[in-house]
Amino acid sequence: MAIYGTRTRNASGVITLDTSVTALRSIYTLQVTGNGAWDQYFSIPQIKANSFVVVQSSTPNSAGGIEAWWSTGTLHLRRAYSLKWIVKVLSFGDAQDATADYGIRARNDSNLVQIDNSNKAIRVASSGSFAIGRRGAGDYITSGGGTFSPAITTTEEPMVFLRSDTGMMVCNYRVRGSPGAWTGFTVDGWFGGAFNTLYYTVKWMVGTSVATSPPSGDYGIRIKNELSEATFNSNDNLILLSGGAPSSDRxxxxxxxxxxxxxxxxxxxxxxxxxxDDYFLASSLLxxxxxxxxxxxxxxxxxxxxxxxxxxxxxxxxxxxxxxxxxxxxxxxxxxxxx
Structure with missing residues (x-):
């Protein structure tokens, strides 16, 4: 069987990047500003047929849930008001972009990988777990969260993912810290219906699009942009999109x-x-x-x-x-x- 693309290993022989098996996506980030209308449409050429879009408020911890749909080249927002919104386009990185001057592109049959100074992979920066729910009569843990160690230094808000090995129902996501120094997050348990008596452990990980800057071994691939900032390091633990990206109307x-x-x-x-084993993106959903x-x-x-x-x-x-x-x-x- 012919293999096309790139494969790297670390000093222990563990594969750290394999374009033949790793469905690695890229992120393109921009900001849009609403005009006050109920339904608003924005032209975003970076949204391709197989892209997935994440929309978040530019003001952390505001009532920033928003309805968003997209099609090729177009983003549709409802209740955007006159506010500013951060838009993250996730894709296979299969198309040229005028702002992409540095990086790598690899093709393996239908698996496409692009990592460059504009489109950045997501890596795990911190992870952990906490408990929420009813431990007994009148005994509830109503909230929990995690601490990012070290703090995440991106201007844009990091991506927090959650899962559990049993059931779970959470709400009221709040990020802690501020741009350039994000320190953690908190969520509350939601106790409606059958979830009123549930007790569960929430597992979390936080992703950031900034690669580890210092060298982390003698093996692998590191990419820098035109400002000499590290945008990718194959020794980082990358976050993969699982089971395909959901469409905007599911x-x-x-x-x-x-x-x-x-x-x-x-x-x-x-x-x-x-x-x-799959986590959901909590920082845009909750x-x-x-x-x-x-x-x-x-x-x-x-x-x-x-x-x-x-x-x-x-x-x-x-x-x-x-x-x-x-x-x-x-x-x-x-x-x-x-x-």
Whole structure:
């Protein structure tokens, strides 16, 4: 069998990059500003047919949940108001970009890899776990989180991923720190319906697009941009997109709604990977959501023993079931090497 592309190993002989088996994607980051309209459309040529898009508020810990959909070359935002939004385009890196002057591109049949000064791979910067839920009668752990060690020095907010080996339902994602010194994150447990009695361990990892700057061994590949900043190091533990990137219209009305007081939480579900090893991107999925009248939690997670769907809820005081598609941005990821 012919092999095309690039393979690197570390001093112990462990493969650190293999373009024949590693579905490594790239990230292109930009910022858009709303014009106040309800529905807004932005031309973004970097969005290709197989891209996936993540949209986050440019103001950390605001009610920054937003509905987003995309098609080739176009981003559609609802309730963007006149705010600024960070847009991250993830792709196979299979197309030339006018701003990409330094890096590598490799092709292995349909597997395409590009890492350059504009499109950057995601690496694991820190990881850990914490418990949330009901330990006994009246005994609840209502929140948990993680500390980034060392602090993450990017200007843009880092990507935090969560998973559990059982069920989980969390909300109210908050990042700690500030641009250039992100120090950690916190989430709350959500206790609606069957999740009211659940006790579980949340496993987390945080990804950043900045490669390790100092040399980390005598083997591998390191790439720098025109400013001599390291943009890739094959000895880093890369975060891979798992099971394919979800499209922008897969969170659909499904499952059972939950009523809590005067709020009806409409149930949304997205087909998931089926694997308990896959994490979901929490930092774009779980921030609070402002519908123009009220700020709501944006809970999401997994039912016990089920990884065929990613479960989410959307609150409303109208008391009627939601209709259509929820445009939250999320994708599945896992570390290339065990944490």
């Amino acid at each position: 969170f659909k009305v499904a499952g059972s709604d939950i009523a809590i007081g005067s709020t009806l939480w409409s149930s949304f579900q997205m087909p998931w990977t089926g694997s308990f 921030p609070q959501f402002y519908d123009g009248y009220t700020i709501y939690e944006n809970p999401a997670g997994f039912h016990v023993g089920n990884r065929s769907v990613l479960q989410a809820y959307s609150g409303a005081n109208a008391g009627t079931n939601a209709s259509g598609v929820n445009g939250r941005t999320v994708f599945a990821g896992r570390p290339m090497r065990a944490l």
